[in-house]
Amino acid sequence: MSYEIKQDDKFRFIEEGEGEPLVLLHGLFGAMSNFGPLIDYFKQYNKVVVPILPLLDMDILHTSVGGLAKFVHKFIETRGYKNVHLLGNSLGGHVGLVYVLKNEPTSIKSIILTGSSGLFENGMGDSYPKRGDYEYIRKKTELTFYDPAMATKELVDEVFGITNNRLKVIKIIALAKSAIRNNLGEELNQIKLPTLLIWGNNDTITPPFVAREFNKLIPNSELYFIDKCGHAPMMEVPDEFNVILHKFLKKLNEPATVS
Template structure:
């Protein structure tokens, strides 16, 4: 959602994605994963702040998979197929909201194929329950108010509202959306977190109302190798609300990973 991306959209064998390539040798591979109501444009503000990385942003097929089959596990299978199709090896996954949940499940199922994780407003432990139906789905003001819970400031413009209303008014799309919403609530990852030993960067909005601050603290406690950074006056999508601050945390983390990798190679030699 939230408009079209300013970057070129690529297609390959049914997969739709952004690809920002780097000319630098040994550049890190990053895969950015959007949330339930997200889309390719969600990472545009962050992409404009960083460079020197090989970045992929896939469009996650939330509305293309039938409501009976869609789940985090099913999306993990899809993501694995995407990485194989695009030939992305050992990426660092950055996931927002449901995208974070997907990154965690990928790390659980394919631990040898994940270099590190970056989670921001991730589901997988606790998140606000919007219910299993949209009884007021034709009430534009009500839907706008609900959508704005994502942000500290009001970032929902008329174009974004048109996209959101198109989803909630479509029986098939709404059914798929509610199905994946139910699955994210049902699929609690707490017991799996100690098994995810990759380095994890947590970047959280202090005013996140959907996955509130205590959720970030829980991730920090349960993940063996995690670090947590806060952004003030920020809601559920820090990479959209404060891309400069988010980029600073991200690049510091990526430098640490690069130095750590070089140190391991030196010791091996």
């Protein structure tokens, strides 16, 4: 499914459907394709928005979690979105959290995190591959999922293309280091927004204990685990993911009952 990429000022993004905005932030090796089933389902109920994050296009000084959080802030401000449900996978979740913590934006209604960094993550490991090591990239891409078959040739080729470019590799390492440095453990208790955590029980990059820690530290949070699922639940088990998310969003819009 291909979507029209819109442009507003310097921002490029997908915007499908009507209703409260559901803004989706992808991870370090992520792309819009990660959210296909989610866009198709939620555009019936929400305005689904996927900004193209300039992960590898910012100057090296601003290639950081904080730099991306500023970008998201400007994007939401420029578009004038209100009552936003902000969803982030992996690094995208981390960026969303930093944006909310730094700006305390009144435009955000809820946060949804799935496989988010910000507390702990297993990255590419200590050694970065030599450029051109396709097999290494294939194995690393497979580790994202419970089912290695999810790492299609198309997906591996996409990641390989990024890691085969010297400048892009420098920026990826800068972002990965920034994510590790930018640990949010001390600040998460400041987040008062309703927060949904959807986690793969077989996530090896941000393992289940990370989800439990987020749940413990974010006061108004609820946690769901999905079995036989890795680091990208919205890709690997989209039907289950969508049901959990839809229930959460519907509950937020129910009138509060007076006891």
